Amino acid sequence: MTTSTETARTGASSCCAMISGGSLAADDAVALASKFKAMGDPTRLRLLSMIAAQERGESCVCDLNEPLNLSQATVSHHLKVLLDAGFLTRTKRGTWSFYALVPEALEALSEALTAPATH
Template identity: 65%
Template sequence: MTTAIPAEQAVCRTSITSEPISAQDAVALARQLKALADPTRLRLVSMVAASESGEACVCDLTEPLDLAQPTISHHLRLLTDAGILSRTKRGTWSYYRLVPGALQGIATPLAAG
């Protein structure tokens, strides 16, 4: 006769089969996720990614979002600091583009392998 073990006494036998994210990588990933965890910043990333030339001028991003240029620049700076966008300056305007592989680099550590 087999005796059932109460659930609270059962031993956890879960094994980790792949390499978990390191503490240092978790800090970097959290910074990127925090930068993306804002509706305006998500829209900005989407707009830059959808632009025909692969880049967008800050001057072209203010009207669609109905926000002032300093507010847009603040959001773009956070995305740039997080390594999601890169910036080039041309005259008085800044142009932004996605950092190659940045979005994939965010998704990969979170994807089930």
């Protein structure tokens, strides 16, 4: 029987295999964490879902206040966080802002967690 002292000394372990592939580089992990942080708010997740569900593929900020029961300033703040994280695009029409989902941004998050590491 191998003792923990012998395992530490030889660097061998009978129960654990070496982990290979699938790990993120530190810089990539920091970038991904900031994107997940932007999505880590229930209101922001609801906003993404609401915008994605629109037939025209976009939503005016004025249409999002009432369903969320939040002020326009609060909704605008959450939309800006999602915009800055790259999940939404914004088009200005007069005084109104229309937001659309960036599907590639969500796909990139999924791929980053499932693709083998290239580093």
